[in-house]
Amino acid sequence: MTTIKDVAKKAGVSVATVSRFLNDSGYVGAEAAKAVTAAVEELKYELNPVARSLNTKKSNLIGLILPDITNPFFPELARAVEDVALTYGYTVVLCNSDENPEKEKNYIETLKKKYIAGFIVTSNQLDAPHYANANVPIVALDRTINEKIPTVSSNNKEGAVMGTNALLERGCRNVLFLRGPAELNPANDRYDGFMEAIQNTDAHYQVVTCPFHFADSQKIVERALKDDPSIDGIFASSDVSAAGALKAASTMGKHVPDELQIVGFDGVAMGEMLSPGLTTVAQDVYKMGAIATRVLIKQIENKKIDQSFYEVPVKLVIRGTTRSVAE
Amino acid sequence: MTTIKDVAKKAGVSVATVSRFLNDSGYVGAEAAKAVTAAVEELKYELNPVARSLNTKKSNLIGLILPDITNPFFPELARAVEDVALTYGYTVVLCNSDENPEKEKNYIETLKKKYIAGFIVTSNQLDAPHYANANVPIVALDRTINEKIPTVSSNNKEGAVMGTNALLERGCRNVLFLRGPAELNPANDRYDGFMEAIQNTDAHYQVVTCPFHFADSQKIVERALKDDPSIDGIFASSDVSAAGALKAASTMGKHVPDELQIVGFDGVAMGEMLSPGLTTVAQDVYKMGAIATRVLIKQIENKKIDQSFYEVPVKLVIRGTTRSVAE
DNA sequence: CTTCAGTGTGTAACCGGTTACATATAATAT
DNA sequence: ATATTATATGTAACCGGTTACACACTGAAG
Numbered sequence: 001m002t003t004i005k006d007v008a009k010k011a012g013v014s015v016a017t018v019s020r021f022l023n024d025s026g027y028v029g030a031e032a033a034k035a036v037t038a039a040v041e042e043l044k045y046e047l048n049p050v051a052r053s054l055n056t057k058k059s060n061l062i063g064l065i066l067p068d069i070t071n072p073f074f075p076e077l078a079r080a081v082e083d084v085a086l087t088y089g090y091t092v093v094l095c096n097s098d099e100n101p102e103k104e105k106n107y108i109e110t111l112k113k114k115y116i117a118g119f120i121v122t123s124n125q126l127d128a129p130h131y132a133n134a135n136v137p138i139v140a141l142d143r144t145i146n147e148k149i150p151t152v153s154s155n156n157k158e159g160a161v162m163g164t165n166a167l168l169e170r171g172c173r174n175v176l177f178l179r180g181p182a183e184l185n186p187a188n189d190r191y192d193g194f195m196e197a198i199q200n201t202d203a204h205y206q207v208v209t210c211p212f213h214f215a216d217s218q219k220i221v222e223r224a225l226k227d228d229p230s231i232d233g234i235f236a237s238s239d240v241s242a243a244g245a246l247k248a249a250s251t252m253g254k255h256v257p258d259e260l261q262i263v264g265f266d267g268v269a270m271g272e273m274l275s276p277g278l279t280t281v282a283q284d285v286y287k288m289g290a291i292a293t294r295v296l297i298k299q300i301e302n303k304k305i306d307q308s309f310y311e312v313p314v315k316l317v318i319r320g321t322t323r324s325v326a327e
Numbered sequence: 328m329t330t331i332k333d334v335a336k337k338a339g340v341s342v343a344t345v346s347r348f349l350n351d352s353g354y355v356g357a358e359a360a361k362a363v364t365a366a367v368e369e370l371k372y373e374l375n376p377v378a379r380s381l382n383t384k385k386s387n388l389i390g391l392i393l394p395d396i397t398n399p400f401f402p403e404l405a406r407a408v409e410d411v412a413l414t415y416g417y418t419v420v421l422c423n424s425d426e427n428p429e430k431e432k433n434y435i436e437t438l439k440k441k442y443i444a445g446f447i448v449t450s451n452q453l454d455a456p457h458y459a460n461a462n463v464p465i466v467a468l469d470r471t472i473n474e475k476i477p478t479v480s481s482n483n484k485e486g487a488v489m490g491t492n493a494l495l496e497r498g499c500r501n502v503l504f505l506r507g508p509a510e511l512n513p514a515n516d517r518y519d520g521f522m523e524a525i526q527n528t529d530a531h532y533q534v535v536t537c538p539f540h541f542a543d544s545q546k547i548v549e550r551a552l553k554d555d556p557s558i559d560g561i562f563a564s565s566d567v568s569a570a571g572a573l574k575a576a577s578t579m580g581k582h583v584p585d586e587l588q589i590v591g592f593d594g595v596a597m598g599e600m601l602s603p604g605l606t607t608v609a610q611d612v613y614k615m616g617a618i619a620t621r622v623l624i625k626q627i628e629n630k631k632i633d634q635s636f637y638e639v640p641v642k643l644v645i646r647g648t649t650r651s652v653a654e
Numbered sequence: 655c656t657t658c659a660g661t662g663t664g665t666a667a668c669c670g671g672t673t674a675c676a677t678a679t680a681a682t683a684t
Numbered sequence: 685a686t687a688t689t690a691t692a693t694g695t696a697a698c699c700g701g702t703t704a705c706a707c708a709c710t711g712a713a714g
Contacts, residue, residue, distance in 0.1 A: 003699090003700055003701080004701060004702095005700080005701095013663075013664085014664045015664090015700090015702090016663070016664060016665080016702080017662080017663060019702055019703080020662095020663090020702090022701095023702080025702090025703090026661095026663095026703085027660085027661050028661095028663085029662050029663080032662075046440060047701075048381075048440060048699090048700050048701065049440055050381050050440075050441060050699090050700080050701090051699070051701035052700080052701055052702075053669095054375075054377050054378055054381055054669045054670065054671085054699090054701075054702095055668080055700090055701060055702045055703080056701090056702070057669080059377075064421070068406065069396070069402045069405050069406050070402045070403055070406045072399070072402075072596075072597075074402070075396045075397045075399075075401070075402045076397055078396050078421060079395065079396050079423060082396075082421055082422075083423070091420055091437070091438070092421045093418055093419065093420055093421070094391070094409055094419045094421045095409075096406060096409050096410070110418070111418070113373060113374075113375060113376055113377075114376055114377060114418075115377060214596075214599065215599075240600075243600040246602065247600065247602055247604075250602040250603075269397075269399075269541075270597050270600060272541065272542075273567075273570040273597060274600065274601060274602070275573065275574055275577040275601070275602060276577075328670090330669090330670055331671060331672095332670080332671095340693075341693065341694045341695075342670090342671080342694090342695095343672080343673075343693070343694060343695080344693060344694075346671070346673080347672090347673090347692095347693090350672080352672090352673090353673085353692085354690080354692050355691095355692075356691080356692055356693080359692080374670090375669090376671095377669090377670080377671090378669070378670035378672090379670080379672075380671090380699095381669090381672095381698095381699045381700065382670090382671060382672045382673080382698080382699050383671090383672070384699080655714100656713105657712100657713080657714080658713080659710100659711095659712085659713095660709105660710085660711090661708100662707105662708085662710100663708085663709105664705105664706090664707085664708105665704105665705090665706085665707100666704095666705090666706105667702105667703090667705100668701100668703085669701090669702085670699105671698100671699090672697105673697090673698085674695105674696095674697085674698095675695090675696090675697100676694090676695080677692100677694085678692080678693085678694105679690105679692080679693105680689100680691075681691090682687100682689075683686100683687080683688070684686085684687075
């Protein structure tokens with residue numbers, strides 16, 4: 001392995017000059033620069049990032065902390081983070097937290113020892129001290145941590161309004177809202193949007209709390225449909241729940257979309273694979289991940305960040321679980 | 328930050344003794360050991376992994392190279408790798424290669440500079456030199472790289488036999504096999520299994536090559552169904568293709584499973600969300616990832632590995648896209 | 655002709671560990 | 685009693701970089 005010393009010798013300068021040249025810091029004369037360039041080229045020198053880290057107490061590692069990569073929402077996020085990180089020369093460490101604060105804290109501690117550059121975090125531990133006091137750049141994704149930490153999120157409330165209206169415009173008069181867990185910020189925002197859209201309307205509605213879990217959602221919807229067969233529209237706070245609802249409709253012989261219309265929220269790929277295809281409020285998950293990563297890198301590189309809250313617009317994707325709108 | 332020197336001073340010994348004690352290498356007297364333990368405790372000393380890496384040219388980083396985390400097959404794998412890695416004190420770096428050899432090579436080079444401990448690789452670049460000559464522990468997942476590199480894989484061939492028989496036992500007489508891309512080892516094994524199971528049978532069959540892609544699969548199946556309406560069974564080499572087939576059946580008004588039965592391969596979570604639920608040959612993806620990681624870590628820690636090929640059994644999961652078996 | 659800021663470069667300390675080597679003592683073998 | 689081995693520890697070099705500091709030179713300002 002060739003080191004900076006080899007380069008220095010070959011170029012006939014000191015290691016300090018080579019280092020300065022490589023880091024574009026301090027003064028380096030034109031001749032020295034040329035000699036170093038040539039030596040680097042000839043020896044195929046590549047800087048040792050570990051040695052650098054030890055000095056600078058910095059690295060190009062980014063930690064991505066998420067509850068569970070297995071949840072269909074996250075892979076796309078991870079993909080975006082990795083893509084953007086790569087173009088900026090950063091490397092992504094994957095951390096499944098299972099929403100467990102101990103695990104999160106552990107990751108943070110472990111990676112800080114490696115001089116991790118920063119974290120992108122998706123967590124429900126809203127105001128956990130290990131984030132607030134982490135003393136390392138952080139960007140929160142999809143869920144607010146605290147005011148000092150930049151957040152990127154979907155426009156959940158507006159999305160919920162859009163989704164609700166989609167159902168109403170298509171003739172639903174008795175809507176079941178599948179509300180996500182109260183600990184989740186986005187779930188609350190979606191709930192607010194739903195309420196805002198439906199409240200001054202003559203439509204009936206009911207709200208049921210429902211985890212973002214397929215089988216549970218299915219069960220909950222089956223019961224709701226049994227209790228009130230006149231439900232003609234379901235707005236689920238997540239696509240997984242919507243899939244559960246669709247399955248419930250299928251097992252109970254409710255025809256979708258003729259007897260029952262369903263709208264999901266998320267826009268995961270699975271939605272189009274269902275039959276009928278799932279109408280949903282699609283988040284631009286990739287974009288969220290990409291923005292989060294760029295904002296994080298700006299923070300890391302001490303560049304000014306213009307805002308501390310980024311809201312990514314959401315889009316209604318009409319597929320087969322809703323009818324064409326009545327004029 | 329407290330360093331090994333602080334500990335040495337506090338314990339009244341030299342840094343060498345502290346290091347030896349911490350690494351359990353060389354001799355350390357009982358008194359010294361006690362003093363060091365106390366000092367570590369009192370100062371809350373934690374070893375700096377970067378400094379250690381610089382010396383030892385080792386790290387506890389594991390690279391996970393996969394085509395695209397967005398592909399529903401991989402998140403579960405990643406999850407398993409991360410889980411196991413964590414219990415052994417390793418950290419996982421996520422690498423989306425897009426099957427691009429340049430990107431793969433790049434990751435390997437970049438991470439080797441960080442003294443990465445090893446790689447888990449899922450790649451189609453079967454005999455790529457950057458793997459064969461990587462000079463770092465590697466375990467291949469799901470796809471064979473070369474003979475020297477341990478591989479863990481599903482029992483694809485046997486699984487395909489099971490899937491085919493499931494269709495035949497349930498009365499299919501004209502089976503369409505959706506064959507995966509020829510570059511993929513598992514696709515070939517599944518094809519072999521299908522052929523073996525169907526060949527000495529009086530059932531008709533046809534084989535169509537079909538990428539592991541939903542919309543493409545749907546289109547291909549729609550055409551096949553149009554060309555030959557007597558097809559009464561489809562065995563897809565992947566669940567995503569099976570989902571496409573199911574969708575095709577739905578758009579063409581073929582009732583599943585009465586007129587057409589479908590079996591997939593993979594066992595991804597999406598399968599149960601479809602209506603009807605997808606009958607599939609399920610791989611134990613988590614187990615594959617877990618085994619791969621353990622084998623890799625054994626390699627890293629220079630422990631003997633008993634075999635170089637691990638085959639994880641596959642399981643037939645019967646759901647709604649197949650009928651109950653005729654007696 | 656000083657003085658001083660800007661430019662260019664090298665020496666050596668330092669980041670926080672590991673480890674080869676030297677040295678010393680106690681235990682065992684011959 | 686002496687040689688040999690196992691145990692125990694410290695000193696200092698080293699891993700491969702960064703950077704504070706000292707020093708030298710140049711050109712412009714006063």
